[in-house]
Amino acid sequence: MALIQLDLPYADGAYWLTQVRHLPWPMLLESGRVDTVEKQSSVDEEVGLGARFDIVVADPVARIIHRRPYTEVHAHTVERDEEDPFAVIKRWLQPHKVARETDVPFAGGALGYFSYDLGRSIEPMPELAAQDMPLPELLVGIYDWAIVADHHLRRCQLVSHTRFIEPAALQGLHQQLMEKRDNPDVQPFTVYGDIAHNMDKSCYAQAFLKVKNYIRAGDCYQINLAQRLAVKVSGDAWQAYDRFRQLSKAPFMAYLQVDDGQGLPFEVLSMSPERFLQVTENKVETRPIKGTRPRHSDAELDRQEAEALASSIKDRAENLMIVDLLRNDIGKVCEIGSVKVDALFRLQRFTNVHHLVSIVRGVLANGYHALDLLRGCFPGGSITGAPKLRAMEIIEELEPHRRGIYCGSIGYIGFDGSMDTNIAIRTAVICNQTMTFYAGGGVVADSDCDREYQETLDKASQFLKLVAQFKAPS
Template sequence: PAAGATAAFALERPFTPNRDAAGYRESFERVQAWIRAGDCYQVNLALRFTAPFRGDPLDAYSMLRGTDRAPFGAYLPLGDGRALLSRSPERFLAVSSGVVTTEPIKGTRPRAEDAATDRAIAQELAASSKDRAENLMIVDLLRNDLGRNCRPGSIRVEELFALRSFPAVHHLVSTVRGELAPGHSPVALLRDSLPGGSITGAPKRRAMEIIHALEPAPRQAYCGTVFYLDDAARMDSSILIRSLLAEDGELHCWGGGGVVADSACDAEHREIYDKVGGYLRTLESTLR
């Protein structure tokens, strides 16, 4: 390459998870034991996938942009060769004219190439009592979170369990709105609601403690937020799922899902790969 040019992006080895299937099962079973003991109702359990790379992470992000229609995509250079690459489909908190909106995702199924099969999968998800119950747990948690900064009596659930389809997966998405209380700012709302309920669990604090005990690596930016705020107090923000972090010559990608009392380990493990497998395969296409 010419002086000062950046080499083309390429992985040097395939992605490897920080826990194999047996390790995930051990953590899954511990979560379910805590659920049976009454500590929690739902815990979001994640895997981290890592691969060494060379070149410019922005090229990797450009590759990922061609694979989906992520409404909350973001690329943030962080300095010292570090970068955040996010293809998030999930809104965390938005504020416009004092109206607060949050749109949690809970409920996932993989897409199918055959149209009839794909419709059947989507219909099964939309009717799934398990996925609806998971979604409703998080809706209730977020209503409580919004209550810290919204006008009393203003919080309402505008839509429950809407089916939204993306290139790789179908999701169930609910919409909750409220009115920001006088004297409360979008920044206070964001601060008091982090981390998002859809990627922690319920109750939130105990779920976070369990995640800290079970996940072998810190989440770093994963499941945090990227947001903008303008001088008219308009804000929008994402949940940093389907997101990768480039640092120290390695690319980390996380995937997770909510574990509840009637979850099946193999299905939850497979769901992680349904969510991020397409991104991993796209980047692994650079292997030589």
């Protein structure tokens, strides 16, 4: 069926999200520009939906929710069984497969999150860390329309292949979107009390020492060790996201306003700088990040930090370990000989940190779906360590709480077989009047504890600013 494209006034995705927030399960994927400081290959494309598109969806025709071992599908009825959630999503997508539209990244399909703890449904894992925020391990809507903002062409469109929605209903939705919608009853977003860390510096140092001992013993080469920050909040989470996106522009931003299928509402606010997996016409790409230095307002200090990172043997080695891991992961479902490293250690500036970014590409082999790739690579190696399974076991032992959505993935898989997903870092979750945020980094043999702990605070710096700006007077 041909793609229907209905023009809308040009505005960014954030505006269109406010126009559909009254509908169930509104979600926004938003791209922000970043600066490439050093280009070490001919691969010069911008990251993040091409730094070009924003995508807005709402009112899914089906909601797929997984809590191990059960997968629920909420559509006309609620179905619940122990089927693999990736297979369930694929079953909803494949009968409605459509041709790829080159100028539209997403015109319907699956969109949502895949939490880090979904890895337990793929590989057996120990049960050690506390689970005090038991949200679904997977939450995906099947959407039959999307609003796509194209910032290169400066246009917005409502798009759909009308697999589930009638053309007349799509026209009606278009008319509603043209009407300005106000939300006069929202409560101001407010932060209360102090931030609670689940690992103070002393606890972090103890965990860090255990990681070093595991590395010396030959159990692993690298472990991503993270701490969690939590604070009490109230009011409209969208206000927090809108401020967050101004503080911390990133190429893979996302806002999800959903519920857990059992009546518990929550929001996800992601400012991720990292692409996990992209599939476009069977071409596969991943962009792992490893290596971090803080930004400085002083231009000379900022330049020195960037140069120190670019020349750091330790950070390059850390990055290379994850590149090798991801080459192996995507090689499971890519054509033999197609997996190539197109860029190594590319230096990129983000709002609060410098990062080293590499690019690995391949070609999806015949018979494989984007969801096979996602499942085969999940969770992303850049936020576990190497080797992956042993790293995850060590993380479960040393981190006090389950990670949940943090270090999972947020993104879409279209009816056309395309996919783009982030690594859900720099990501806050608001649930039960608590906002949580994790920050971590890779620990290797020559890591320094004080530096690594400070790196977690550098990565959390924009979150700390967000909290300070919404703090209630004491």
